[in-house]
Amino acid sequence: xxxxxxxxxxxxxxxxxxxxxxxxxxxxxxxxxxxxxxxxxxxxxxxxxxxxxxxxxxxxxxxxxxxxxxxxxxxxxxxxxxxxxxxxxxxxxxxxxxxxxxx
Amino acid sequence: xxxxxxxxxxxxxxxxxxxxxxxxxxxxxxxxxxxxxxxxxxxxxxxxxxxxxxxxxxxxxxxxxxxxxxxxxxxxxxxxxxxxxxxxxxxxxxxxxxxxxxxxxxxxxxxxxxxxxxxxxxxxxxxxxxxxxxxxxxxxxxxxxxxxxxxxxxxxxxxxxxxxxxxxxxxxxxxxxxxxxxxxxxxxxxxxxxxxxxxxxxxxxxxxxxxxxxxxxxxxxxxxxxxxxxxxxxxxxxxxxxxxxxxxxxxxxxxxxxxxxxxxxxxxxxxxxxxxxxxxxxxxxxxxxxxxxxxxxxxxxxxxxxxxxxxxxxxxxxxxxxxxxxxxxxxxxxxxxxxxxxxxxxxxxxxxxxxxxxxxxxxxxxxxxxxxxxxxxxxxxxxxxxxxxxxxxxxxxxxxxxxxxxxxxxxxxxxxxxxxxxxxxxxxxxxxxxxxxxxxxxxxxxxxxxxxxxxxxxxxxxxxxxxxxxxxxxxxxxxxxxxxxxxxxxxxxxxxxxxxxxxxxxxxxxxxxxxxxxxxxxxxxxxxxxxxxxxxxxxxxxxxxxxxxxxxx
Numbered sequence: 158x159x160x161x162x163x164x165x166x167x168x169x170x171x172x173x174x175x176x177x178x179x180x181x182x183x184x185x186x187x188x189x190x191x192x193x194x195x196x197x198x199x200x201x202x203x204x205x206x207x208x209x210x211x212x213x214x215x216x217x218x219x220x221x222x223x224x225x226x227x228x229x230x231x232x233x234x235x236x237x238x239x240x241x242x243x244x245x246x247x248x249x250x251x252x253x254x255x256x257x258x259x260x
Numbered sequence: 261x262x263x264x265x266x267x268x269x270x271x272x273x274x275x276x277x278x279x280x281x282x283x284x285x286x287x288x289x290x291x292x293x294x295x296x297x298x299x300x301x302x303x304x305x306x307x308x309x310x311x312x313x314x315x316x317x318x319x320x321x322x323x324x325x326x327x328x329x330x331x332x333x334x335x336x337x338x339x340x341x342x343x344x345x346x347x348x349x350x351x352x353x354x355x356x357x358x359x360x361x362x363x364x365x366x367x368x369x370x371x372x373x374x375x376x377x378x379x380x381x382x383x384x385x386x387x388x389x390x391x392x393x394x395x396x397x398x399x400x401x402x403x404x405x406x407x408x409x410x411x412x413x414x415x416x417x418x419x420x421x422x423x424x425x426x427x428x429x430x431x432x433x434x435x436x437x438x439x440x441x442x443x444x445x446x447x448x449x450x451x452x453x454x455x456x457x458x459x460x461x462x463x464x465x466x467x468x469x470x471x472x473x474x475x476x477x478x479x480x481x482x483x484x485x486x487x488x489x490x491x492x493x494x495x496x497x498x499x500x501x502x503x504x505x506x507x508x509x510x511x512x513x514x515x516x517x518x519x520x521x522x523x524x525x526x527x528x529x530x531x532x533x534x535x536x537x538x539x540x541x542x543x544x545x546x547x548x549x550x551x552x553x554x555x556x557x558x559x560x561x562x563x564x565x566x567x568x569x570x571x572x573x574x575x576x577x578x579x580x581x582x583x584x585x586x587x588x589x590x591x592x593x594x595x596x597x598x599x600x601x602x603x604x605x606x607x608x609x610x611x612x613x614x615x616x617x618x619x620x621x622x623x624x625x626x627x628x629x630x631x632x633x634x635x636x637x638x639x640x641x642x643x644x645x646x647x648x649x650x651x652x653x654x655x656x657x658x659x660x661x662x663x664x665x666x667x668x669x670x671x672x673x674x675x676x677x678x679x680x681x682x683x684x685x686x687x688x689x690x691x692x693x694x695x696x697x698x699x700x701x702x703x704x705x706x707x708x709x710x711x712x713x714x715x716x717x718x719x720x721x722x723x724x725x726x727x728x729x730x731x732x733x734x735x736x737x738x739x740x741x742x743x744x745x746x747x748x749x750x751x752x753x754x755x756x757x758x759x760x761x762x763x764x765x766x767x768x769x770x771x772x773x774x775x776x777x778x779x780x781x782x783x784x785x786x787x788x789x790x791x792x793x794x795x796x797x798x799x800x801x802x803x804x805x806x807x808x809x810x811x812x813x
Contacts, residue, residue, distance in 0.1 A: 173305070173310070173312070176301075176312055181294075181297050183297055183381075183382045186384065187384065190385075
């Protein structure tokens with residue numbers, strides 16, 4: 158039990174460290190741009206935009222809040238990301254980390 | 261639309277919050293300096309739980325970060341009466357009193373400027389900010405509420421053209437131009453402000469605008485482009501007459517006249533003919549890079565020429581295949597007309613090589629050592645390309661300029677044998693490929709009817725100057741070398757002009773892709789639905805491709 162907790166802690170720490178490196182070198186912004194482009198290319202953004210419009214229409218323009226949209230759209234958005242896009246980004250991150258450890 | 265946020269934001273601004281906002285934005289939302297990035301990496305995480313992920317907000321009144329989902333930032337706002345916070349991912353401001361995100365034009369301006377700086381500092385393309393109507397435009401939109409909705413089954417934008425006597429060559433080019441998306445958008449957005457005061461000096465650009473109006477009028481009867489034809493004739497005399505002309509020549513002549521009229525009529529000074537900003541140049545002009553490497557000292561001499569199209573040789577490869585297109589195009593104008601595309605002819609030397617072209621200037625041994633990535637199995641002398649990509653490969657292949665074509669090297673100051681390579685330095689928004697099916701040699705004319713396949717989607721990355729390895733070979737695209745994040749070298753086919761028949765008596769038809777991604781076959785006044793398969797199986801003479809992703813500079 159304690160092991161699992163420790164693992165989780167270590168994972169979180171590692172994630173934080175990686176994130177720090179990504180932010181510092183500006184790689185995070187670059188990855189964001191790449192992701193943005195890929196998601197546009199594969200039509201993900203258009204699909205979600207349409208979904209967003211649906212939600213707004215359902216709830217009504219007067220009553221909708223950003224929180225509503227975030228709650229509704231996050232799971233859908235996450236599930237719609239194509240595997241190739243995920244793979245590409247993971248690969249980029251791996252490459253980046255490999256470069257970093259060489260420096 | 262000028263937004264002023266909420267009263268709390270206004271109060272914040274009045275108390276000098278603008279500067280604080282700017283600082284927080286440039287350190288935690290869009291960093292433009294290494295120092296900022298360093299700070300962000302260190303401290304930009306929730307004070308309570310250490311999380312840095314979704315919906316992290318930064319307090320606008322003090323240095324505090326809290327996540328939204330777990331309400332940590334809400335607590336902070338409550339306890340300290342700091343009513344405003346900014347989402348570090350998107351830079352939008354939340355007001356805890358109003359319980360919603362609020363938007364202020366002035367702060368958005370500051371944010372936008374900072375975003376530009378941030379993108380620039382990382383060498384990224386500028387972020388896209390969608391169009392927002394100005395006050396004027398809002399009023400106009402409200403006064404004119406009628407909207408036209410284009411349904412899936414709509415035929416809008418399609419119209420036949422009457423053949424005025426062997427004018428099918430012109431009709432095909434007009435159809436292709438009429439369905440060039442970005443050119444159409446330019447004219448439909450009324451962007452041509454003609455300053456022609458002299459009525460007799462008819463502006464071809466205005467006539468083009470009229471063409472689009474006719475095509476989108478909804479009228480089903482074929483259009484008679486007599487005035488347009490007349491204008492092209494008067495401005496490009498070599499094309500006048502009722503004989504069948506070459507569609508490619510007409511395209512270049514038409515683009516040239518449009519380009520000239522854009523400049524003349526718009527009062528743009530032509531002090532710098534190579535940096536014209538007219539719509540024709542913005543859409544069609546690409547940069548063809550020519551690198552000549554001295555074999556002795558490896559000095560590379562580079563020139564970049566503006567081109568409107570790429571003319572590709574068909575038939576068996578021959579290094580000394582000469583011709584630039586007949587002087588018809590040169591007649592158009594002098595320094596202002598971009599060349600019609602290079603054919604791989606020797607730079608600087610005259611068209612035809614006088615020495616016997618039958619003996620190839622290099623042995624096949626050279627080829628195997630110098631072209632590692634070629635998919636040619638024969639030496640280029642016997643090779644006939646059967647696809648557009650193969651034509652482009654041949655076009656961008658390193659040529660060995662033989663003994664008879666020595667270039668004076670500027671570095672070692674002697675005439676040396678050299679190699680030459682053509683690559684695309686700058687890609688145009690619309691790329692036109694001209695398959696050179698017509699051969700005009702002294703005494704004989706021939707048409708090459710070989711089928712050359714072409715794709716619906718084309719990636720020009722391997723043919724770019726950036727794909728050129730330092731030793732002058734056009735290697736494969738090596739991912740690690742290419743710094744571009746997005747593939748903005750991808751093109752989509754949208755028009756194909758075909759020629760049927762022989763060089764003496766032939767007929768032009770074309771395929772165009774309409775507004776609704778549907779292909780149509782245009783034969784003068786006859787427009788018929790077509791399939792993509794049909795298009796890709798046609799012979800292909802002029803191929804029009806449109807960039808898939810447009811970027812801001």
